[in-house]
Amino acid sequence: MKKTIVIGAALFLALGTPAFSAPKFSFGDDSSEYSNDGECDDPRFEGAGMTSTPLLEDDVMADASDCRAAFEAGRLTLRGIADDGTVDFGDDASEYANDGECDDLRFRGAGMTGTPLLEDDVMHDATDCKTAYSKGQLELNLK
Template identity: 50%
Template sequence: MAGFAATGAQAQSIDFGDDASRWSNDGECDDPRFEGPGMTNTPLLDADIGHDATDCRAAFEAGRLSLRGGQAPSTGGKGQPAPAAQIVGGINFGDDSGEWSRDGECDDRRFFGSGMASGFSWDHVGRDASDCVAAFQSGTVRMWDYTEARAATQCSAIQFGDDSGSYPNDYECDDIRFEGPGAAMGMSIENMGGDASDCSRLCDYGVVFLRDY
């Protein structure tokens, strides 16, 4: 463990970023800039660079991480500074590091409304800040709330459609109208109304709810 010893000064010199990753605050560092026993055992993704700050800082300060390959501590991966997070209205919108940033549509799955893109996944959370901030400020998106959505969703009143979509009967709801722990990783408008069996069952079980409520 001696090889991973870190000082407070070293930690302060590192831009750990924010907690926009889907895997943040799970007790493991998912940022591939680091290495050591404090890292996750799951595959490392470039999408998590600079987006698991709390976990990685805690592990680094505990001496359970070091910077991978001796790279400069102030960098945010690939030799570039870690993007600064945009915080508006108390919401951490993250940065513009996503593939579809600055295209006039919000791709961050945490939001819903007419300003959203026609497809999104958890990979885009916290990575389309400028688009989502603009939509949020114009009132075309707002933060999806589990409690509000659950209260507003009446499964018996929903027309779920049929099973003509790309992924029927796979035990995940692929219909973009829904959100929750039973929803698929990636959502597309192409599957709207095309995953009825999965979505109706999961709605009845209380693990998917309407996105627009």
């Protein structure tokens, strides 16, 4: 009987605790000219709390108050990133896919293109970004 209780308690603890943790990230600051307008302008996020205007590279980590409020209200999630931190690289639908440079503004590092980043390329340069990410040339732009 005692052995059954111990095994049951061990299983409860093992199964009741997630084997992963959500990715840690920073909301940044409010340096965007569009901050504090009630809509998240940071293209790292998606959901009902987002602005309907075009997203800009300059707003990455620059609309903290709006994005934090919407995220905490459950109206935003990190774009293409699962709760366990697994990256969804997307597809190769970008006009700039397969050119050897990552064009997805969710990343930063030596594997990135030197040209301006476009919202349209988010999750649409999978092969280039996944290759550079696996070589340690990219990291998620979370902090």
